[in-house]
Amino acid sequence: MLTYPDIDPVIFEIGPLAVRWYGLMYLLGFACAYFLILHLSRRRGLSLSKDGVSDLLFYCVVGVILGGRLGYVLFYNLAFYLEHPLEIFSVWEGGMSFHGGLLGVVVAALFFIRRRDLPFLLTADILVTSAAPGLGFGRMGNFINAELWGRVTDVPWGMVFPGAGALPRHPSQLYEAILEGAVLFAILYGLHRKKVSAGLPLFAFLMLYGGFRFLVEFFREPDMHLGFLWGGATMGQLLSVPMMLVGLGGILWLLQQQRKM
Incomplete structure (x- = not known):
């Protein structure tokens, strides 16, 4: 069993202002997204200036915060x-839904894309790839907050989380940080390096994230007030199934379009 590194969720305080690790993780994610959108736009030939990237990121930040919080609610x-x-409004205490944030970003990005007359699939490809590091940082924030812990386990790397009882649990936040952050980003960035057809990174993101999340939910403790739902699935699994289906359907559609060419 490993010892949970009990980290104070507050980095420092200045009067009534408290700077928290959870918020810092979001800022790191948004910063990475800015530079990745700029880099990938140039690499893939998307016509976006630095100001355009800033505007797009602003739209997406608003979308992910509003959508993520409302989705959780x-x-x-x-x-x-x-x-x-x-x-x-107490977002600093945690409680953000990825699936809600995704819907929020979709709405915000669609509005931006229509205003700037940008190609939807290519812009979406760049956005989802740029979002992956932020997903990993977000899960690290969950780990530091000692929230969204895993199920009870006897694996050697199990941890006793504060407030989760005396039994060791899977550090499922770290599983998600690795799969949904590092692994997902590496795959999507690799697709961009190969200059694949527009839409493939987007649909790969939907299918892979949905699959990774569905898998990790077997190790993650369900929300206490929800428990197991239809067929013994968790809410995270039920929300991930449509993602996987849309992603798979989109990849099959792209393959069909390539055969017609």
Whole structure:
């Protein structure tokens, strides 16, 4: 069993202002996204200036924060937030839904793409690739916050998390950080290096993220207030299935289009 590195979630405080690791992880993710969007736009021939990249990132930041928070409220804990509506704004305490954030980014990006008359598939390819490091940072933030821990286990790397009882658990946040962050980014960036058809990184992202999330959910403790749902699946698994199907369907569609050429 490994010892959980009990890290103070607050890095430092200046009067009433507290700088938290969770927020810093988001800032690192957005910073990486900016430079990756700029780099990949030049590499793939997407017409975006530095100001255009900043504008696109701003739209996506708003989309991911609003969508991620509202997704968590709606999908994971609606009853609680109906009773405590002001808690919806306490994003520094955690509680963001990836699937809600994804929907928020889709809406924001579609609005930006239409305004700038950009190619949808290529822009989406660049966005999802640039988002992958941020997904990994976000899971590191979950780990530091000692939240979203895994199920009880006897593996040698199990950890006893504060507030999770005396039994060791899977550090499932780290599993997700590796798969949804590092591995996913490496695959998507590799596709860009090969200059694959527009749309393939996007659909690969949907299929792979959905698959990775579905897999890790077997090691992650379900939300206490939700537990196991239909067929013994978790909410994360149920929300990931449509992603996998859309991703697979999109890849098959691209292959069909290539055969017609």
